[in-house]
Amino acid sequence: MTAISLLLGQSLLVLVAAPFLNGVIKAVKAVFQGRRGPSVAQPAFDLLKYLARESVVSEHSSWIVRCAPLVYFVTSLAAAGLLPTFFDRPPLERLGDVVVLVGLLALGRFALALAALDTASNFGGMGTSREMAFAALVEPALLLALFALAIPVGSTAVAEVAGGPWGPARLLALGALFIVAIAETGRIPVDNPDTHLELTMAHEGMILEYSGRALALVTWASHIKQVVVVSLLAALFLPWGTAQQAQLGSLAVGVASYLGKLTVVGLALALTETSYAKLRIFRVPDLLGAASLLALLALISGYVVGR
Amino acid sequence: MTSVAVQSVTLEDQVRGLLTDRAVVRHTGERLAVEVPVTDLPESCARLQHGLQATLATMVGYDDRARSGGYRLAYVFQAPDNWLSVEAAIDPETAAFPSVTPRLPAAHLYEREVHDMLGLVPEGHPDLRRLVLHDDWPAGVYPLRKDFDPAIPVPRVEGAPHRFHHLHGEGIVEIPVGPIHAGVIEPGHFRFAAVGEVVLHLETRLFYTHRGIEKLAEGKTAAQALALAEHTCGACALSHAVAYCQAVEALAGAEVPGRAAAIRSLLLELERLYNHVGDLGNMCAGVGFAVGASHGAWLKELLQRLNERVAGNRFLRGVGRLGGVRRDIETSQALDIQQTLHQVRGEFERFVELVLETSSVMERFRGTGRVETESARALGAVGVAARASGLTGDLRRDQPYAAYGALMVPEVVQSQGDVQARAQVRIEETRASFALAQQLASDLPDGPISARMPSLPPFAVGLGYTESPRGSNVHWVRTGADGTIDRYRIRSASFCNWPVVALAVPGNMVPDFPLINKSFELCYACLDR
Numbered sequence: 001m002t003a004i005s006l007l008l009g010q011s012l013l014v015l016v017a018a019p020f021l022n023g024v025i026k027a028v029k030a031v032f033q034g035r036r037g038p039s040v041a042q043p044a045f046d047l048l049k050y051l052a053r054e055s056v057v058s059e060h061s062s063w064i065v066r067c068a069p070l071v072y073f074v075t076s077l078a079a080a081g082l083l084p085t086f087f088d089r090p091p092l093e094r095l096g097d098v099v100v101l102v103g104l105l106a107l108g109r110f111a112l113a114l115a116a117l118d119t120a121s122n123f124g125g126m127g128t129s130r131e132m133a134f135a136a137l138v139e140p141a142l143l144l145a146l147f148a149l150a151i152p153v154g155s156t157a158v159a160e161v162a163g164g165p166w167g168p169a170r171l172l173a174l175g176a177l178f179i180v181a182i183a184e185t186g187r188i189p190v191d192n193p194d195t196h197l198e199l200t201m202a203h204e205g206m207i208l209e210y211s212g213r214a215l216a217l218v219t220w221a222s223h224i225k226q227v228v229v230v231s232l233l234a235a236l237f238l239p240w241g242t243a244q245q246a247q248l249g250s251l252a253v254g255v256a257s258y259l260g261k262l263t264v265v266g267l268a269l270a271l272t273e274t275s276y277a278k279l280r281i282f283r284v285p286d287l288l289g290a291a292s293l294l295a296l297l298a299l300i301s302g303y304v305v306g307r
Numbered sequence: 308m309t310s311v312a313v314q315s316v317t318l319e320d321q322v323r324g325l326l327t328d329r330a331v332v333r334h335t336g337e338r339l340a341v342e343v344p345v346t347d348l349p350e351s352c353a354r355l356q357h358g359l360q361a362t363l364a365t366m367v368g369y370d371d372r373a374r375s376g377g378y379r380l381a382y383v384f385q386a387p388d389n390w391l392s393v394e395a396a397i398d399p400e401t402a403a404f405p406s407v408t409p410r411l412p413a414a415h416l417y418e419r420e421v422h423d424m425l426g427l428v429p430e431g432h433p434d435l436r437r438l439v440l441h442d443d444w445p446a447g448v449y450p451l452r453k454d455f456d457p458a459i460p461v462p463r464v465e466g467a468p469h470r471f472h473h474l475h476g477e478g479i480v481e482i483p484v485g486p487i488h489a490g491v492i493e494p495g496h497f498r499f500a501a502v503g504e505v506v507l508h509l510e511t512r513l514f515y516t517h518r519g520i521e522k523l524a525e526g527k528t529a530a531q532a533l534a535l536a537e538h539t540c541g542a543c544a545l546s547h548a549v550a551y552c553q554a555v556e557a558l559a560g561a562e563v564p565g566r567a568a569a570i571r572s573l574l575l576e577l578e579r580l581y582n583h584v585g586d587l588g589n590m591c592a593g594v595g596f597a598v599g600a601s602h603g604a605w606l607k608e609l610l611q612r613l614n615e616r617v618a619g620n621r622f623l624r625g626v627g628r629l630g631g632v633r634r635d636i637e638t639s640q641a642l643d644i645q646q647t648l649h650q651v652r653g654e655f656e657r658f659v660e661l662v663l664e665t666s667s668v669m670e671r672f673r674g675t676g677r678v679e680t681e682s683a684r685a686l687g688a689v690g691v692a693a694r695a696s697g698l699t700g701d702l703r704r705d706q707p708y709a710a711y712g713a714l715m716v717p718e719v720v721q722s723q724g725d726v727q728a729r730a731q732v733r734i735e736e737t738r739a740s741f742a743l744a745q746q747l748a749s750d751l752p753d754g755p756i757s758a759r760m761p762s763l764p765p766f767a768v769g770l771g772y773t774e775s776p777r778g779s780n781v782h783w784v785r786t787g788a789d790g791t792i793d794r795y796r797i798r799s800a801s802f803c804n805w806p807v808v809a810l811a812v813p814g815n816m817v818p819d820f821p822l823i824n825k826s827f828e829l830c831y832a833c834l835d836r
Contacts, residue, residue, distance in 0.1 A: 033601040122482045126817065129503075189667060192595040198489050199482075200595075200818040277667040278595035281504055281818050 006246075007081055007091035013255065014080045014231075018223035019043035021230065021262050028270035043223065047216050055212035061119045068115030069210065069217035075108035076224040082158060083231045086254035088242045089159050097156035098146045101232070102139060105184070105225065109135055112218070116206040123198055127205020130281065134190065134202065137288035138183045144295035145176040149236065152302055162239045168305050172298035174237050178268070179291035181233055185226045187269055189279040189287065200278070227262065230269075234261035318359075318389050325358040326351055335768060339391040340381075345404050348395050352382050353410040355393060361386040362700070363687055364772070365781040365798035366417035368425045370453045372399055374766070374788075378427055380404060382414070383770065383783065385706070390770055397427060406432035413687030416802065424451040439514045439835070442466035450522055451794075457522050472510055474500040479507065482817065486515050493831035501817055509812040509820075511805060516835045524795040529555045529763060529784075530629055532792050536782070537624055539797055540833030545578045546775030547797065547833065548627030550782040553708055555629055558769025558784055559761050565710070566754040567631030572710040573644070573747040574632075575773065576740045578623050580648075581610035582776035583737045584655060586828045590730055591662060593822035594671040602658045606651055613647045616640065631757025636748075644748040652741045659734055672727035676811040676823030679724060688807045690778020690800045692827055695732045696724035702774040709773075714743055726826040763790040775800055777829060799833035 023040030030037020039045075057065055081092035082101045096104075113132055116124035150156045153164040164170065183190045186203040195201055201208070207218045241257025243250040279287060319339060322332055330351060331342040343351045355361055361384035371379045378397040383390060397404050406429035407414040418429040419438040426449040429435070437444075443463040449455060473481070480501050486494035496512040520539060524532040536551035537544045549571050556563060563571075588603015611621040617640050618626045626632055636644075662668055678688070683696035693700055699720050703711040719735040721728035763786050771782045778800030787793030808827050812820055 029597065033598050034605065035601055122480075122484075125480075126482070188595050188597075194597070195595065197593075197818075197821040198484055199820050274598055275665075276596070277591070277599075277665065277671055279667065280671055281816050283670075 003091055003094075006087055010085050010087070010091050011077060011081065013085065013258075014077070014224060014227050015220075017259065017262065018220065018227045019047055021227055021266055022223050024263055025266045025270045025273075028267055029274055032270065032274040043219075047220055050211075050216035050219065051213055053212040055210070055214040057214070058119050058121075058209060061115075061209075064118040065115045065209070066214070068111040069214045069221065071111035072108040073217050073221040073224070075104045075111070076221045076228060079104040079108075079228045080224060080231065083228065084159055084162065084235050084242060085231055086243055086251065086258040088244050093157065093159065098150065098158055098161060099143070099156055101158070101228075102143055102146070105228070106135070106139060108221065108225065112206050116209070119209040121209055123201065123205040123208050126199075127202050127208070130191075130202040131206055134183055134284060134288065137285055137292065138180055141176055141288060141291035141295050142180045142184075144292060145173040145180065145298060148173050148295055148298035148302055151299070158235060162235050167301075169298045169302040170237075172294050172301060174233075176291045176294035176298060177233055177236070179287060179294070181229045181265075182269065182272060183284075183288060183291075184229045185269065186222075188273040189276040190284055192278050230262055230265045231258075233265050234258070238264070318386065318391070321359060322355065322391065325354045337389065338770060339389065341391060341393050343393060343395055345380075345395040345397055348380070348382070348393065349405050349407045349410045351393050352384075352407045352414070355384055355386075355391070356411060359384070359386045359391075361391070362684075363411060363413045363417075364390065364779070365783055365796060366414060366421070367783050367785075367794065367796040368421035368427055368451070369785065369794040370425060370451065371396075373453060378402065378425060380421070380427070381768075381783070382407065383781070387705070390706075401428075402426055403428040403430050405430050408432050412685045413803070416806065423449075425449050426452065436470060439517060441514070442469055450519065455522075457519060469512060471498055471512075472500075472508065474508055476502075478502050486512075495831050497820070499812075499817060499820070504816045504818070506813050506815055506817055506820070509809050511809050513805060513831055514835045516832045518832075518836065520836045521795050521797065524792050526787075526791050528791055529559075529760075532795060533627060533629065535795075536797070537627060539836055540799065540830050541622055542582055542830060543578065543775040543777060543780065543799070543833060545574055545623040545626060546773040546780050547782070547799070548624075549575060549709065550771040550773040550780045551784070551795075551797075552627050552629050552771065553773070554769040554771030554782040554784040555763070556760075556769070557771060558767050558786065559763050561630050561760055562758060563631055563709075564755045564758055565752040566635075567756045567758075569710040569747055569751050570632045570636055570756065571627075572714070573636070573744055573751070574618060574623055574626055575709065576744040576747065577610065577614055577617070577644075579740045579776045580651075580737060580744065581607050581614065582828075583733045583740070584610060584651075584658075586776075586825070587658070587662070587730060587733055587737075589825045589828065590672075590726070590822065591668065593825040594668055596662075596665060596668050599658070599662050599665070599668065602661065606654055606658060609647065609651050609654075613644065613651075616643060628757055630760045631755070633757075635756045636751060641748045641751060645745055648741055648745055648748075652738075655737060655741070662730075669727065671819075671822060672730055672826075673725060674723075675726040675819050676815055676826060677723070677725045678807055678811045680722070682810055683724065683807060686806050686810065687803045688778075689803045690775070691729055691732050691736070692804045692807050693778065694719055695721045695728035697722040700779070702772055702779050706772065708771075710747065714746065716743065726822060729826040765790055766793075777801060778804060780833075797833070797836050799830065799836075801829040801831070801834040804829050805834055 022043040027037045027040050079101050082090050082096050084090045113128045116128045149161045153160050186193050191202040210218050238261045243254030329344050333340050364385040365383045367381045377399045381392045381394045383392045421427045423439045445464045482499040484497045486496040494515040498510045499506050500508040520535050524535050537548035539547040585607035588600050591599030614623050615621045678696045680697035683693050703716040717739050721731050765788050767786050769784045773780050781798040783796040785794045
């Protein structure tokens with residue numbers, strides 16, 4: 001299988017699966033809340049609706065506001081290319097490792113933060129300050145956890161890291177990365193993706209000024225980023241069922257198992273969101289600090305318990 | 308001599324002892340009215356409040372130029388066992404009176420409102436910015452004066468923008484929110500001054516929903532104005548309707564039959580139930596605890612469907628009638644109430660357990676949005692907000708109306724004054740309301756459901772009050788020469804409690820504001836009227 005066709009196929013899968021993953025999480029949450037929720041296709045319908053509408057931009061804003069959605073979208077999609085999804089190896093394997101992955105996510109966040117500040121709206125500013133404060137704690141935890149897994153295999157390539165040994169280090173890293181996943185997907189107890197309360201928003205505050213096509217792009221990029229985070233967990237901790245060769249049968253199994261993994265991790269996220277209230281904003285660093293601590297323990301236990 | 312008379316004589320002596328010789332005490336029905344010279348207003352109000360442990364229940368200004376040649380003010384106090392009003396005439400030339408607010412902070416909003424709506428100037432009031440009327444209202448046009456005709460549209464002007472308080476200092480950010488919000492809620496403008504996430508000061512600008520209910524009521528018959536009264540607010544429609552009916556009945560000296568009184572109390576408890584249960588669910592939404600929020604919404608829905616089956620309306624509208632109630636409760640409906648409440652009560656306990664045992668929810672509730680007892684008392688807080696801050700007032704117990712005189716309404720009070728205390732008060736009151744409603748539904752007295760209303764005497768004043776889910780509603784009605792309504796003043800619970808919200812927020816985090824606001828769950832429409 002050529003890298004190009006793998007990249008195209010995987011990108012297409014991610015683009016389509018992204019809104020549906022969000023739909024599945026919403027549906028699961030609705031069930032837990034005893035409601036009949038919207039269809040799992042609703043986020044996709046929403047994207048189509050936004051795409052058909054014109055984008056209104058504040059006249060006080062600069063080119064940054066117009067470029068940021070593109071940057072966010074492209075970095076998120078590129079990050080997806082760095083991960084193995086249904087195939088054994090990531091399509092952009094030669095271009096980057098886990099460090100590049102973290103960098104791409106940070107770049108997307110940076111673009112969005114600049115855009116939110118550029119509109120000079122209060123909620124943009126508040127959302128940005130919160131998001132960046134969280135990010136300053138999330139990114140070290142993410143890197144640390146990934147290094148804890150990378151050191152035993154002596155490589156930062158995603159496929160190599162995924163094939164590392166199972167041990168206490170891996171379980172501790174799983175704990176750290178799950179907390180990171182909650183924060184990166186903007187979910188309770190860190191942020192509330194469903195809120196309309198202007199004063200409590202972090203991620204939603206940053207994108208408040210967007211409308212129409214630009215909003216579609218930003219929302220889609222958020223969905224893709226969610227798939228990236230979930231795929232990272234799936235690749236590292238559920239490394240089964242991926243296609244080894246470019247044969248129809250094994251590819252079909254790979255795609256099916258990938259979608260199954262997305263659902264399983266999505267279910268775990270939905271369950272967490274259902275069980276907790278949102279944290280007091282100054283308690284969020286405690287939770288994210290716990291992620292860093294777990295990651296650090298993973299790193300140390302790699303040496304203490306042995307590789 | 309009946310016991311009531313003994314008490315009112317004592318009260319009268321007390322009042323005379325507290326005031327100077329210039330005060331004239333007279334009886335109007337069971338209430339005491341004290342006429343004082345306008346210069347004595349602040350001193351008299353302060354002395355009565357401190358001397359009798361009375362609280363300011365409402366304040367009314369009205370245009371009496373046609374009859375007495377001037378404006379009049381009435382400060383109505385709720386003493387422990389009676390109501391009394393301190394009244395003064397105001398010279399129409401100066402249209403000024405000494406402000407009571409420096410002595411009684413609870414008078415703050417009332418005096419600003421009189422300033423806006425009647426053009427009476429409370430001299431020495433600390434803050435005479437506009438309250439009810441907004442920037443585009445022309446200066447010198449006073450809606451509640453008798454020479455203002457509501458049928459003629461008022462041309463709007465480019466007025467001076469509202470002066471907000473500004474805090475200056477390094478790192479202080481002003482965050483304006485609203486009046487249009489991202490959710491489907493009523494309009495209100497909130498302006499925070501914050502350092503980082505910590506709120507230093509909150510200023511509210513409300514009164515975006517003015518419908519001129521009080522002006523519209525002027526010249527209407529008492530029966531016509533009932534429709535206005537119950538549209539003051541959606542969530543407390545029945546409390547307002549009953550308070551109004553009681554004001555008119557007191558004015559006319561009408562007796563409400565026992566069955567009608569019991570039905571009023573029963574439906575008022577159903578109103579409290581669906582509000583409290585819904586509000587508890589909303590508090591869960593305020594901390595992003597969606598399971599609790601949807602559980603609360605479900606129970607509220609069950610209760611509102613019961614309302615519809617029993618009263619024909621989910622919001623209990625169209626139930627009130629002067630002299631009684633409009634709809635009877637059949638035996639089958641009384642049974643339905645008992646069965647439904649039994650079922651909802653069980654579910655409610657499960658809901659409460661879910662909320663109280665979710666530590667992440669309680670962690671958010673605890674210590675958030677604290678109101679000290681002294682602040683609550685000084686600002687005249689009522690209802691859940693007051694009872695969560697250590698004040699015990701509950702009109703159902705203190706001044707029983709409808710069928711409450713024969714019922715045991717338990718005293719629910721918490722002292723911490725935070726969001727958790729307000730949640731706890733709601734939980735306890737909901738439990739009590741379940742019991743009260745069950746008791747009323749199982750034992751409705753026989754008899755007619757309404758009495759004939761006598762015609763209303765001219766120039767008489769009636770006071771009606773209910774303890775709504777949000778606190779006391781006080782309705783003040785005065786008739787004109789022909790027995791139609793001359794002045795109608797609605798004082799809702801929210802009117803008293805909005806200043807308390809502004810006080811509860813500073814010191815908390817910006818994202819805690821929605822939770823604090825929901826823990827008070829005030830109404831914008833019945834503040835504004």
